Amino acid sequence: MSQNALDLFSARFGSAVLATGNSHGDEWARVDGSHIAEMARFLKQDAGLQMQLLVDLTCVDYAQFDPSAPLALDAADRFEVIYVFGSVTLHHRLRLKVRVGGGAPAVPSITDVYRTANWWERLVWDFYGVRFDGHPDLRRILTYDSFEGHPLRKDYPIHKRQPLTSERGVQDLVRGPGPGQSNLHAPMSQRPGARPNTRSDAYD
Amino acid sequence: MSSVQTNDALLIPGLVTKLDEAEGFFTKLTSKGLGWARANSLFSYPFVTACCGMEYMATAASRYDIARYGAEFPRFSPRQADLLMIVGTINNKQAPIVRRVYEQMAEPKWVMAFGVCASSGGFYDNYATVPGVDQVVPVDVYVPGCPPRPEQVLDGIRLLQGKINRETHNPVADRTEKKNPLFRIFSR
Amino acid sequence: MANFHLEQRPKTPPPPVDDALSTEQEMPTEPMQVNLGPSHPATHGTVRIVAELDGEVITKADVEIGYLHRGFEKSAENATWAQVLPYTDRLNYVSPLCNNVGYVMAVEKLLGIKDPERSQYIRVIASEISRITDHLTCVGAMGLELGGFAPFIFAIEARELLWDRIAELTGARMTTAYTRIGGVANDIPPGWADKLKATLVRVAEMREECDKLLSKNRIFVDRVRGTGIISAEEALDFGFTGPCLRACGVDYDVRKAHPYLVYDRLDFVVPLGTAGDNYERYLVRLEEMRQSERIILQALDQMPEGPVIVDDWRIALPPKPAVYGSIEGAMAHFKLVMQGVQVPAGEVYQYTEGANGELGFYLVSNGAGKPYRCHVRAPGFPILSALEHLITGKMLADLIPTFDSINMIGGEVEQ
Numbered sequence: 001m002s003q004n005a006l007d008l009f010s011a012r013f014g015s016a017v018l019a020t021g022n023s024h025g026d027e028w029a030r031v032d033g034s035h036i037a038e039m040a041r042f043l044k045q046d047a048g049l050q051m052q053l054l055v056d057l058t059c060v061d062y063a064q065f066d067p068s069a070p071l072a073l074d075a076a077d078r079f080e081v082i083y084v085f086g087s088v089t090l091h092h093r094l095r096l097k098v099r100v101g102g103g104a105p106a107v108p109s110i111t112d113v114y115r116t117a118n119w120w121e122r123l124v125w126d127f128y129g130v131r132f133d134g135h136p137d138l139r140r141i142l143t144y145d146s147f148e149g150h151p152l153r154k155d156y157p158i159h160k161r162q163p164l165t166s167e168r169g170v171q172d173l174v175r176g177p178g179p180g181q182s183n184l185h186a187p188m189s190q191r192p193g194a195r196p197n198t199r200s201d202a203y204d
Numbered sequence: 205m206s207s208v209q210t211n212d213a214l215l216i217p218g219l220v221t222k223l224d225e226a227e228g229f230f231t232k233l234t235s236k237g238l239g240w241a242r243a244n245s246l247f248s249y250p251f252v253t254a255c256c257g258m259e260y261m262a263t264a265a266s267r268y269d270i271a272r273y274g275a276e277f278p279r280f281s282p283r284q285a286d287l288l289m290i291v292g293t294i295n296n297k298q299a300p301i302v303r304r305v306y307e308q309m310a311e312p313k314w315v316m317a318f319g320v321c322a323s324s325g326g327f328y329d330n331y332a333t334v335p336g337v338d339q340v341v342p343v344d345v346y347v348p349g350c351p352p353r354p355e356q357v358l359d360g361i362r363l364l365q366g367k368i369n370r371e372t373h374n375p376v377a378d379r380t381e382k383k384n385p386l387f388r389i390f391s392r
Numbered sequence: 393m394a395n396f397h398l399e400q401r402p403k404t405p406p407p408p409v410d411d412a413l414s415t416e417q418e419m420p421t422e423p424m425q426v427n428l429g430p431s432h433p434a435t436h437g438t439v440r441i442v443a444e445l446d447g448e449v450i451t452k453a454d455v456e457i458g459y460l461h462r463g464f465e466k467s468a469e470n471a472t473w474a475q476v477l478p479y480t481d482r483l484n485y486v487s488p489l490c491n492n493v494g495y496v497m498a499v500e501k502l503l504g505i506k507d508p509e510r511s512q513y514i515r516v517i518a519s520e521i522s523r524i525t526d527h528l529t530c531v532g533a534m535g536l537e538l539g540g541f542a543p544f545i546f547a548i549e550a551r552e553l554l555w556d557r558i559a560e561l562t563g564a565r566m567t568t569a570y571t572r573i574g575g576v577a578n579d580i581p582p583g584w585a586d587k588l589k590a591t592l593v594r595v596a597e598m599r600e601e602c603d604k605l606l607s608k609n610r611i612f613v614d615r616v617r618g619t620g621i622i623s624a625e626e627a628l629d630f631g632f633t634g635p636c637l638r639a640c641g642v643d644y645d646v647r648k649a650h651p652y653l654v655y656d657r658l659d660f661v662v663p664l665g666t667a668g669d670n671y672e673r674y675l676v677r678l679e680e681m682r683q684s685e686r687i688i689l690q691a692l693d694q695m696p697e698g699p700v701i702v703d704d705w706r707i708a709l710p711p712k713p714a715v716y717g718s719i720e721g722a723m724a725h726f727k728l729v730m731q732g733v734q735v736p737a738g739e740v741y742q743y744t745e746g747a748n749g750e751l752g753f754y755l756v757s758n759g760a761g762k763p764y765r766c767h768v769r770a771p772g773f774p775i776l777s778a779l780e781h782l783i784t785g786k787m788l789a790d791l792i793p794t795f796d797s798i799n800m801i802g803g804e805v806e807q
Contacts, residue, residue: 024501024740052628056741056752056769065758082754084741084769088628088637088644095741116631119777127465142458142806143332144297151331151466158330158466251431253438253460254803255485258529258566262555265548280433298438298459301430327478330463351566 002027002092008048009094013039026095033081033098033107037134040110043085043094051094054110056084057120059128063154073155076101079130083110100130109135127152238373242286242312243365246275249285251305254292256319259351268354273361282308287364290337293321293328299340306341314344314368316360323348423451428791430459433537438802439776441783441791448787453780457806464807468766472732473499473573476766481567483768483804486529487522487747488568489515489558491804496571497652498742498753502735503573505702511575512653513695517588518570519653519744520684520691521558524595525551526747526799527635527677527684531599534674534796535606538615543602550598553591560584573733574708575701585692592685599681607675616670620782620794623668630781631774634749635676636798640668646745658690670797677799707733732761741769748772748799770804 006027010017016039019030031039043051060080063071071078078101086093100107109132110117121132122141129150132138140147149156250260263270270276279285282305294302306315317337320326323346325335337343344367347360428441438459444452464483468476480495481488493515500507507515532547555565560581562570570577606612622630624640637644645662647655663679665672701708705724714721737759743752749771756765775798782798783791 023738024504026741052625053633054631055633055743055750056754056767058754058767058769060739060756060765065764067758067760084752084754088642088649091649114631115626115629115781116774116777119773123773140458142461144458147296151463156331156466158463158470160331254462255482255567258485261529261548262552262565265552266545267549267552278433293460293462295459295461297461298430301459305431328462328467330466332461332463332466353565 002094005049005051005087005090005092005094008046009039009043012042012046026093028095028097030097030099033100036083036096036098037108037110037113039096040083040085040113044113049087049092049094050089051085051087051092053086053088054083054114054116054120055086055093056082057117057124058082059124059130059152061128061152061154074101074103079105079128081107081124081130104131105129106131106133108133111135126150129153234375235373236369238375239369239371242373243368244274246273246287246314246361246364247277247279247285248275248287248289248316249280249282249305249309250278250289250291251302252291253294253298254319254321256291256321256351259349259354259357260289260291260318263354263357268358270358270361273358273365275361282306283310285309286313287316288313288341289316289318290322290341290343291318293319293326294334294337294340295332296334299334299337302337303340312373314364315341316364317343317346318357318360319352320348320350322346326350421447426788439795439800441779443783443788443791445788448789450783450786450788450791453783455776455779457776460802460806462803462807464768465766468763470762472761473735473763474728474732476763477571478567478569480768481569483770483807484526484746484748484751484772484801485566485803486801487519487526488566489518489522489562489570490526490744490746490751492569492571493519493653494742494744494746494751495753496573497744498740498755499573499733499735501740501742502738502755502757503707503733504736505574505704505707507575507702508699509654509696510579510698511700513691514576514580514700515571516653516655516658517688517691517695518558518561518568518576520687521554521588523684523747524681525554527681528554528595528599530677530796530799531602531606531674534616534793535602535612537792537796538612540605540609540612543605546598546601546605550595553594553598557584557588557591560587572701572708574704575699577701579700588692589689592688596682596685599678603678607678613671615789616674616793616797618667618669618671619786619790620670620673620797621668622778622782626781627668627778630778632749632778634746634771634775635680636673636749636775638662639665639672639676641666646743646750650743652744654691654694655687657694658687660684660687660690670793673797734759734761739765743769746771748801748804749775751804768804768807770807772798772800772805776800776805 006020006029009029010020013035016032016035017029018032021028043049060082061078062080063073063078077099081098081100083096084093098107107130109121111121119141121135122138124130125132125138126140126142127150143151252260262268275287286309288306288309290302317323321328322337325333334340345360345364347357349356424445426443426445428443430438430440440456440459442454442456443450464479467479477492477495480491483491528547528551532544535543558568559565561584562568622640624642627637627640628642633644641664643662643664648662660683663676665676709728710721710724715725735757737757739756741752741754743750750769751771752769754767754769755763758764779795779798782794
C-alpha cells in the first residue's frame with residue numbers, strides 16, 4: 001500500500017535503514033535510532049510523503065519472544081520502539097522500528113518534530129524504561145512517581161503489587177500527606193472508628 | 205458514651221424507672237424517625253472512575269429513576285454527601301484520593317461499592333489495581349456486576365436503606381457535649 | 393459525495409474595554425493554584441488538572457492522568473487471544489462494540505483470514521450503533537455540564553433505547569464482548585432489524601430534541617463558540633484524529649481513507665467543521681449521528697444471508713452439536729479454550745475509526761495462544777495531551793466545555 005513511501009524513505013536514508021519489509025500489508029523499516037529525529041522531520045516535511053500525523057509510538061520487549069531462548073535483560077536489542085507515521089492527505093503509512101537495549105536504553109526524542117510524541121514517549125518511559133534524550137519533561141504518566149520498576153517489561157511479574165502510597169502533588173498544609181494502608185484484615189465491626197453510629201453487631 | 209442501648213431491664217427488672225422507659229421510648233422514636241429520613245434522602249457522592257459510571261448515569265436518568273428512592277441529586281462535595289458510591293475501578297494512584305474523600309465526609313456516612321471492580325477488583329488482577337475498595341474504606345453494601353444493571357443498583361440502594369433503618373441514630377453527634385439537660389435526657 | 397461545511401453565524405465583537413476598570417489590572421495579585429482533582433463531576437473518568445490561575449485566566453496547566461490505569465496491556469499478555477476481548481470492552485466503554493471490532497480485526501489480520509460477509513455487515517451495524525451511543529453520551533454530557541439537565545436526560549434515554557437493542561443482540565447492555573475471532577458470536581435475532589429501525593426513528597426524535605435545545609441556545613453557544621480553538625496544523629501535530637480533527641476542517645476519516653469491512657459499499661458523508669472550536673466539535677458529532685443512522689439503514693438492507701463466523705475449528709469454536717456429538721468437535725473446543733487460537737508469529741497494526749478517532753491495535757504474536765504484546769492506540773490519548781495547549785491562556789470557565797467536547801474516555805486513555 002505504501003511501497004512508494006518506503007522507497008522514498010529508503011532512498012533518502014540509505015545507510016541508516018537496516019531492513020525493510022511488508023508485514024500483512026503494512027510497510028515497515030528497521031532503522032538506526034540515532035537518526036530518528038532527522039527521519040521524523042523528513043517524513044513530516046517532504047512533499048512526497050507529507051506524513052503530518054504521528055499515529056502511534058510504542059515499544060515491545062523482546063526478552064521472552066522465544067521462550068526456549070530468552071534474551072538477557074540487558075541485551076542490546078531487547079526493546080523495539082515502534083513509530084507509526086501516517087498522512088492524512090496522501091493516505092499512506094510507514095512503520096519505523098528502532099532496536100535499543102543495554103543497561104540504560106535510550107533513543108533521541110522527536111518531541112520537537114511532533115508535539116504528540118511528548119506523551120507517547122512518557123508512556124514508553126513509564127512502562128519500559130526507555131529514555132528519550134531531549135524530551136522536555138520525561139516523567140511517569142500512568143503510574144506514579146514512587147512506583148518502582150517498569151511494569152510492562154517481561155521481567156515484571158503481573159501480580160507484583162506496589163504499596164498504596166500517600167498523596168503526592170498538592171500540598172496539604174494542615175493535614176500533611178494522606179494515610180497508607182491501615183487495618184486491612186479485620187472485619188468491619190472490629191475496625192475502630194468505622195461506624196460510630198451503629199451497634200457493633202449490626203454488621204457482619 | 206455509646207450508642208448501644210443499655211438494657212437495665214434485663215439485669216435488675218424491678219429497678220427500671222419510668223424515666224428510663226420514657227427515655228428509651230423517645231430515643232427509639234427519634235432513632236426510627238431519623239433512620240427513615242436518612243434512608244429516604246440519600247445524598248450520594250458518585251465517585252465515578254470507569255465504565256460503571258455509564259450505568260450510574262443510566263440509573264440516575266429517567267428510565268431507572270434513582271430519584272424515586274430519594275437519592276436524586278449527586279452532591280459533588282464530600283461535605284454535603286452522605287453516601288459515597290465508589291463507581292468503577294480504584295487503582296493504586298486513586299486509592300489515597302478515595303480515602304481522603306471518605307474522611308472528608310461528615311457522619312453519618314455510608315459507602316456503596318458499585319461494580320465488581322470496587323467490590324473485589326474485578327478481573328483486573330494486576331499491579332495497578334486495588335482489589336476491592338474495602339481495602340481503603342469500610343463498605344456497607346456491595347453491588348456486583350460488570351457493570352451492574354440499574355435494577356441491581358436500585359436493589360443495592362434498597363438494601364442500604366434497610367440497613368440504615370436498622371441502625372441506631374442519634375440526633376446529636378457523639379462527640380459534642382450538650383450542656384442543656386433536655387439533650388442529655390433525650391439522647392444517649 | 394461532497395463533504396459539506398457547517399454554516400457559521402457571525403460572531404458579535406467583544407465589548408470595548410472600560411477605562412475605569414483598567415485600574416484593576418494594576419492591583420498586585422498572586423497566581424493561585426487550583427486543583428481540578430481526580431474526582432470531579434465534569435471529568436469523564438479521572439483526570440487531575442492542576443491549574444495556575446491569574447485571575448480567571450489559566451497561565452499554566454498540568455494535566456495528570458493515571459488514575460484509571462488498569463493494566464490492560466499487561467493483562468492482555470496473560471490471557472488468550474479470545475480472553476482479551478472483555479478487556480477491550482472496557483477501553484472505550486461508551487462505544488464497546490467499536491473496540492471489540494477493532495481488536496478482532498487486528499487478530500484476523502495477523503491470522504490472515506477474513507470473516508464472512510454477513511458478519512462484516514453485522515460488525516458495521518454494531519460499530520455504528522456504538523458510535524451513536526458515544527456521541528449521545530458526549531452531547532448529553534456537554535449539555536449537563538453547561539447547566540442543562542434536559543438534553544442529558546433525552547440523550548441518556550435515547551442511549552437506553554439503543555442499549556435495549558444491543559442487549560437483545562449481544563446479551564449485555566454495555567460490556568458486550570460480541571465479536572469473535574473470525575466473525576461474531578451469534579446471528580441477529582429474528583425481528584431485530586425491524587425493531588432497530590423503529591428504535592432509530594425514536595432515537596432520531598430525541599437527538600433532534602437535544603439539537604433544538606442546545607444548538608441555537610444562546611447560553612450554550614456563548615460558552616462553546618470560540619473556546620477551545622485549535623488550528624488544523626496544530627491538531628495534526630498533536631495527533632488528533634476523529635471528530636476533533638474533522639472539526640478543524642481536515643477531511644480524514646479512516647472509513648473513507650482506508651475502507652475496512654464493508655464501508656466502501658455504503659453511502660455516507662463525513663461532516664467537517666471549519667473553526668476547530670468546541671461548538672464545531674459538538675456539531676460534527678451531532679451530524680455524525682445522523683450519518684451513522686444512514687449507514688445502519690443501508691447495511692440492514694444490503695446484508696446477505698450466510699454464516700456469521702468462519703468455519704475453521706482452529707479459530708472459531710465448533711457448533712455445540714459437533715462439540716457434544718463428535719470427537720473432533722470436542723477436541724477442537726478443548727484446544728481453543730485451553731490453549732487459545734494459535735496465531736502465527738508476526739506483528740500487525742490494525743486501525744479502525746472509533747467514535748473518538750482512530751482506534752489502533754498493535755499486536756505482536758510469537759506463535760503462542762496468548763498475545764505477546766497488545767498495545768491499543770487510544771484516540772483520546774493524544775487529544776488529551778493537547779488539553780494543556782487548549783486551555784493555557786484561556787479562562788477557567790472555558791476548561792469545562794473544552795474538556796467535554798474532546799470526549800476523553802478514561803478507560804481508553806489510561807488503558
